[in-house]
Amino acid sequence: MKDQIQQVKAALEEARSGLNNLIANEEALERVAQAANLMIASLKNGGKVMSCGNGGSLCDAMHFAEELSGRFRQDRPAIAAMSLADPSHMSCVANDFGYEYVFSRFLEAVGKEGDVLLAITTSGTSKNVVKAAQAAKARGVRVVALTGKSGTPICELADVAIVTPAGRFADRVQELHIKLIHIMIELIEAGLAESTESKEKENA
């Protein structure tokens, strides 16, 4: 039991050090604001935000989209967001074309010029996420990448790459990603509320 408590403490210390590094990383913080601004501009123009990732990052992609289309902290109008995560689509495309096409094919079906894709990959190299970013670029969809490694294929493709290194393991990177996802939602809600308020003032 003592050893386990030590293990819990060490894991929390490691997570804290990842968070401290992120707080000190001005470039990454700036990119978070840039990413939110890209999404706000798209949403104001009638666009939508799509998201994708593998494993835990797919859960993060879904978490992000549902808090925009559903609810985050308080009631407000629904925001146009969807994860590219329909299991029937994924099983069909994986079965008939290959797993690397599961997100790109969905994006080809629903992505429109002016939309934004949030592409989440801790390694920065997952083929299906990279292919989704390529499909996005080909049709004028802007790409925000959330990753743990710089200089990776997803960074090369992204309009805004948010890089959050956090040691050897994907789970620590994901823990930072989910924080940034919540923060981006806060920024998006604030940005959209601001524009609604100024429209209401104009019309008053």
Ligand SMILES: O=C(CO)[C@@H](O)[C@H](O)[C@H](O)[C@H](O)COP(=O)(O)O
């Ligand atoms: O959640 C975790 C690890 O924390 C795993 O399920 C992890 O998401 C999977 O190994 C993914 O396939 C990793 O893909 P990626 O982040 O490198 O794109």
Ligand SMILES: [Zn+2]
């Ligand atoms: Zn949440």
